[in-house]
Amino acid sequence: FHSAGHHPIEICFSTKCAVLLVFYSVWVAAVGFLLLMWDGLHYLPGPFVSSSKGTGAVTLLIWTHPFDQYRELPDCFALFRIDGCKLTDDERAYGVADAVLIHHREVATGTAELPPEPRPSGQKWIWMNYESPSHTPRLRRFEGVFNLTMSYRTDSDIFLTLHISKPRLVAWVISNWSESHARVAFYYQLRRFVPVDVFGRAGRPLPEDSGGVSLVQLVGRYQFYLALENSQHTDYITEKLWNAVRAGAVPVVLGPSRKTYERLLPPEAFIHVDDFPSVRGLARYLLMLRQNPAKLRRHLDWRAGYSVYQPAFWAEHYCTACRGLRRSRARTDVVPDLTDWFRS
Numbered sequence: 001f002h003s004a005g006h007h008p009i010e011i012c013f014s015t016k017c018a019v020l021l022v023f024y025s026v027w028v029a030a031v032g033f034l035l036l037m038w039d040g041l042h043y044l045p046g047p048f049v050s051s052s053k054g055t056g057a058v059t060l061l062i063w064t065h066p067f068d069q070y071r072e073l074p075d076c077f078a079l080f081r082i083d084g085c086k087l088t089d090d091e092r093a094y095g096v097a098d099a100v101l102i103h104h105r106e107v108a109t110g111t112a113e114l115p116p117e118p119r120p121s122g123q124k125w126i127w128m129n130y131e132s133p134s135h136t137p138r139l140r141r142f143e144g145v146f147n148l149t150m151s152y153r154t155d156s157d158i159f160l161t162l163h164i165s166k167p168r169l170v171a172w173v174i175s176n177w178s179e180s181h182a183r184v185a186f187y188y189q190l191r192r193f194v195p196v197d198v199f200g201r202a203g204r205p206l207p208e209d210s211g212g213v214s215l216v217q218l219v220g221r222y223q224f225y226l227a228l229e230n231s232q233h234t235d236y237i238t239e240k241l242w243n244a245v246r247a248g249a250v251p252v253v254l255g256p257s258r259k260t261y262e263r264l265l266p267p268e269a270f271i272h273v274d275d276f277p278s279v280r281g282l283a284r285y286l287l288m289l290r291q292n293p294a295k296l297r298r299h300l301d302w303r304a305g306y307s308v309y310q311p312a313f314w315a316e317h318y319c320t321a322c323r324g325l326r327r328s329r330a331r332t333d334v335v336p337d338l339t340d341w342f343r344s
Helices: 015-041 076-080 104-109 182-190 213-219 239-247 279-291 293-297 301-305 315-327 338-343
Strands: 058-062 085-088 099-103 124-129 148-151 168-174 196-200 222-228 250-254
Touching (some): 076 315, 085 315, 099 104, 124 315, 168 182, 182 279
Parallel strands (some): 058 099, 124 148, 168 196
C-alpha cells in the first residue's frame, strides 16, 4: 500500500482491496488496545501490586499472627517448593490482596477485628482454626463471612497434609488438665493397672525445651505414649500423636475413630483405646507387649518402610493456604454453614 507513497484510502477501489483495508483497520485497533492495556497495567499504583498477578501468582495477607505471637513469614518456595505466593502481614496490602487469612481465636475473642467491609472485588477470606469445636467459641458470628476453610478437618477447603524395647512403660504429657475431659477419666482408670508417668501441670516438670527436641527425647524413653486429645471430634488429631511417632514410642490414642488415624499411619503403628472392651483389657495388652518384644516389634516394624514428615506451625500453614487459594481463584461463594459443618 505504501510503496507508491500514498495513504491506503486513496488507492483502494477494488472489492479485494476493501476487504484488506478492513482487516488492516481491525489489526491496528487491536494492537492499539493491547498496547493501551499493557501501559495501564504498568501504571497501577501501590507497592503491593505484583506484575506477576497475570501469571497466577497471588498475594496472601496474614491478618493476625495466631495467638498474637509474631513469627517471621516464610519463603514458600525456598522451604516448601510452593511458588507464586507472596505473603505479607502489612494491613496496607488489604486493598490488593487476593485473600486474607484470618485465625479464628483473635477475631472470636475480640483481640482483633475482621477486615473492613466492603472487601475488595474478588478477594477471598480464609477461616483458619486448629482447635477442636469444644475450644472454638462464637462460631455463629461468622456464618456467611468466609469463602474458604482451613483446619485439621480433611474435608476443609484447604487441608494441611501430614506427609526396641524402652526402659520405661507409659508416659503422658498434659498441660490442659480438666476433670471433665474424657482423657482424664481414662487416665484414672488406666493407672489402676499400669504405672503412668505424668508430665506437665498435673505431674512432673517438663524439660525447658518442652515444645521441641527435649520433649521428643523425654517421650523416647518410654515404650508407650498416651496421645489423648482434649476432646473427640471428626479428624481432630494434634501434635500429641506425632510427638510419639517422632520419639519412637507406640502411641496409645484417644480421639476420632481408628479409621481416621489410619489415614495418617499404618494400622499397626498405633493402639486405639476403642480396640479394647475395657481399660483393663488395654492395660493387659500393654503389659503383655512389654514381656514379648517380638509382638511389640509388630507396632514398630512399619518404620522401616516409611518416613515421617511433620508440618511446621505456622509457616507451612500460610504457604499451604496460598497454594489452596491459587487453586480456587474462580470460586466466589461463601461458607454458609460454618458452625454446623465444623461441629459435625
